[in-house]
Every structure is written in C-alpha cells, then in structure tokens.
Amino acid sequence: MPKSLFGSQSADQAAAGFGAGIMATFTMQPFDIIKVRFQVASTSENAGYGRAIWTALRNVVKKEGPTGLWRGIVPNIIGNSSGWATYFYFYTMFKGAAQTRQHNTALSPSQYLLCASTAGSISAMITNPFYVIKTRMYTSSYNNSSAYRGLLDGFNKVVSSEGVCGLWKGTLLALGTVANSALQFTIYEEMKKSRFAARDTQPGVNDRLPNWEYTALSGSSKLIALAATYPYQVIRSRLQYSTEFENIRHCVKQSYRREGIRAFYRGLGINAIRILPGTCVTFVTYENLIWIIKEASRDKQD
Numbered sequence: 001m002p003k004s005l006f007g008s009q010s011a012d013q014a015a016a017g018f019g020a021g022i023m024a025t026f027t028m029q030p031f032d033i034i035k036v037r038f039q040v041a042s043t044s045e046n047a048g049y050g051r052a053i054w055t056a057l058r059n060v061v062k063k064e065g066p067t068g069l070w071r072g073i074v075p076n077i078i079g080n081s082s083g084w085a086t087y088f089y090f091y092t093m094f095k096g097a098a099q100t101r102q103h104n105t106a107l108s109p110s111q112y113l114l115c116a117s118t119a120g121s122i123s124a125m126i127t128n129p130f131y132v133i134k135t136r137m138y139t140s141s142y143n144n145s146s147a148y149r150g151l152l153d154g155f156n157k158v159v160s161s162e163g164v165c166g167l168w169k170g171t172l173l174a175l176g177t178v179a180n181s182a183l184q185f186t187i188y189e190e191m192k193k194s195r196f197a198a199r200d201t202q203p204g205v206n207d208r209l210p211n212w213e214y215t216a217l218s219g220s221s222k223l224i225a226l227a228a229t230y231p232y233q234v235i236r237s238r239l240q241y242s243t244e245f246e247n248i249r250h251c252v253k254q255s256y257r258r259e260g261i262r263a264f265y266r267g268l269g270i271n272a273i274r275i276l277p278g279t280c281v282t283f284v285t286y287e288n289l290i291w292i293i294k295e296a297s298r299d300k301q302d
Contacts, residue, residue, distance in 0.1 A: 005297040010092040012293045020286035021081035028248065028278040030057060030069040032057040035086035036138045038267030040241040072137035075151045081131030083123050084282070090119035091185070105195070109186050115183040128174050129167035132158060162243070165274035173236035173248060180229035187221035188283070208291050211284050218283035219276045227277055231264035233271075 004012050023031075033268040034056045060068045086223070094115040098107055107115075131155035137147075148154040195209055209217075235251050245251035255263040 003294075003300075005293045005300060009096060010089045012297070013290065014085040014089035014091040016286050016293060017083045017084035017086075018128055019289045020282045021084035023285045024278055025077045025080045025285050027072070027281045029279070030060075031273075032076065033060065033069060033071065033138045035271050036135055036237055036241075040135075040139055040237050041042055048073035066169060068093045072148075075130045075134040075137065075154065078151070079127045079134060082130070082164040083127040084286075086123040086126055087119050087181070088286075090122050091115055094118055109190055109273065112186045113182050116182035117178055120181045121175055122218045124174040124178055125168075125171065128169075128171045129155070130156075131174070132167055132240050135237055139241050148232070157272050169238045170239040173232050173239065180232070181226045182229060184221045184225035184279075187224055187270045188217055191217045192219060209287070211288070214284045214287045217299040218279050222275055222279040223272065231267055234266055 001201065006012050006015055037056070037060075057069070064071070095107065095112075098111050098115060099105070130151075132149060133151055134160070136154055148157060149271055155167070162169070192209070195213060196207070199209075235248060235255070239245055239248065245254065259266070
C-alpha cells in the first residue's frame with residue numbers, strides 16, 4: 001500500500017486541496033469579486049464598473065472602500081477550500097478504485113473524465129450554499145440595509161426569504177460547470193502523464209515536475225476547458241444573484257432577449273485573465289503540498 005500521512009491517499013489529497021484552495025482564495029479574492037459583478041451586470045450596469053479590470057477595481061474601492069474588495073471572503077474561503085478538499089478526496093478514491101479493478105494499469109482519458117465528473121458533482125452539491133452566499137455578498141453594498149453582512153447572516157436571509165432550497169439555487173448549473181473541472185483534470189492528467197513519460201528517460205529524475213511546468217500545464221488545460229463551458233457560469237451567477245428568474249430556461253431566454261449572445265460571455269475577458277493566475281496558484285500549491293505530504297509520510301514510516 002502507498003504510504004500516507006493522514007491515514008489514506010484520499011485524505012492526503014484532500015489536505016493538499018484544502019491548502020491550495022485557501023491560498024488561491026486569498027490571492028485572487030479582489031478579481032473574483034469583479035468577475036462575478038461583470039457576470040450579473042446588465043449592459044447599463046456594466047458601464048458603472050468600467051471596461052477595464054483596474055477601472056472596475058478602483059470603482060469598488062471608491063464606492064465601498066478597500067474592504068469592499070474583501071466582501072464575502074469567509075464563505076469564499078470555506079467554499080473554495082472545502083470544495084477542493086472534497087474534490088481531491090473523492091477524485092483520488094474513485095481513481096484508486098478504478099485502478100484496482102483493472103490491476104493498477106493506467107487509466108484512460110474517459111476514465112479520468114468519469115472520476116473527475118463524479119467527484120466534482122459531489123463537491124458541487126456540498127459547497128453550493130457557500131457560493132450562493134458569496135455571490136450575494138459580492139453583489140451587494142455593505143451600506144445597504146438588505147446587504148448580506150456575513151456567512152450566518154447570509155444563511156438566515158436566504159432561508160427566511162427563499163426557504164432551505166434557496167441555498168441550493170443554481171445547483172443544476174453548478175453540476176453543469178462540473179464539466180469544466182472534469183475536462184480540465186482530464187487534459188491536465190494526460191499532459192502531466194506525457195511529461196513524466198518523457199522525464200523517465202532521464203537518469204536521476206524524481207516524480208516531481210518543476211513549478212513552471214505545473215503552471216503551464218494547469219493554465220493551458222484550464223483555458224481549454226473554460227472556453228467550452230463558460231456560459232454555464234454566467235447563468236449560474238445570475239440565478240444565484242437575482243430572484244427575478246424563475247428557472248434556467250427563463251434566465252437564458254431573458255438574458256438572450258436583453259443582451260443577445262454576448263450575455264453568455266459577459267465577464268469572459270476578466271475571467272480569462274483571472275483564471276491563469278488563479279488556476280496556476282491552486283495547482284502549483286497543490287502539487288507542492290502533496291509533495292511535502294508524501295515526503296513527510298516517507299519520513300514517518302521509515
């Protein structure tokens with residue numbers, strides 16, 4: 001059995017994912033706020049945030065102060081870190097089960113996709129309430145009497161006005177965006193496998209790639225997945241942000257009627273710019289943490 005630090009390979013992976021989620025959230029929080037506000041803004045509202053990222057950031061600081069850039073940090077940290085931890089836990093568990101069934105031979109891309117999709121679906125169901133509160137906090141001013149002033153306040157407001165089911169608003173679309181992560185992980189795993197196969201021919205090479213390679217692999221795989229699945233994110237944010245939309249179909253219809261096809265790619269530019277550092281921070285942190293955990297487990301059992 002492979003050595004582990006926290007009792008199992010899945011637990012080790014979850015710990016690395018948890019740490020990576022925290023690091024990525026702190027690093028990218030201000031840009032995450034701007035991305036969500038662009039997604040939920042109508043054409044007229046979007047002008048208020050400016051056409052450029054830095055203009056949008058300055059507008060937030062001007063209207064709400066520097067703390068405006070950190071609204072929703074608590075639910076974002078909880079949702080992001082627990083989401084990555086849950087994802088890596090089940091992803092590793094499902095991969096291990098699949099490899100055991102086929103006598104530890106390498107998995108195919110379709111098997112990676114299935115494991116990633118299943119793990120992502122479980123993670124999305126568990127963490128959706130935190131993202132609902134995060135989105136509401138991102139898109140409201142703290143000075144507003146109806147603003148969401150914290151995680152518990154957000155839960156109370158949603159449950160009292162929309163019922164418990166309101167915490168899982170947009171869950172179906174969250175499951176739709178699982179395709180983004182599943183596609184990214186499949187591409188990332190195949191790219192990484194190819195790099196390790198190439199490095200195996202070099203003497204003295206260990207099972208760790210340089211950070212610049214993890215950066216390149218994670219960034220390129222995420223951009224490919226993002227281009228294919230971005231409209232799901234826009235509709236999900238709008239459903240979570242506003243109560244005017246009855247369901248997914250109504251949201252899609254109204255968004256298209258008002259803004260045309262561009263509605264489904266609103267915020268894509270800032271998200272593409274944000275996604276590179278955000279994804280790279282997550283995966284580089286994760287790969288380094290899992291390496292540290294592996295080394296610690298070896299020292300523990302030697």
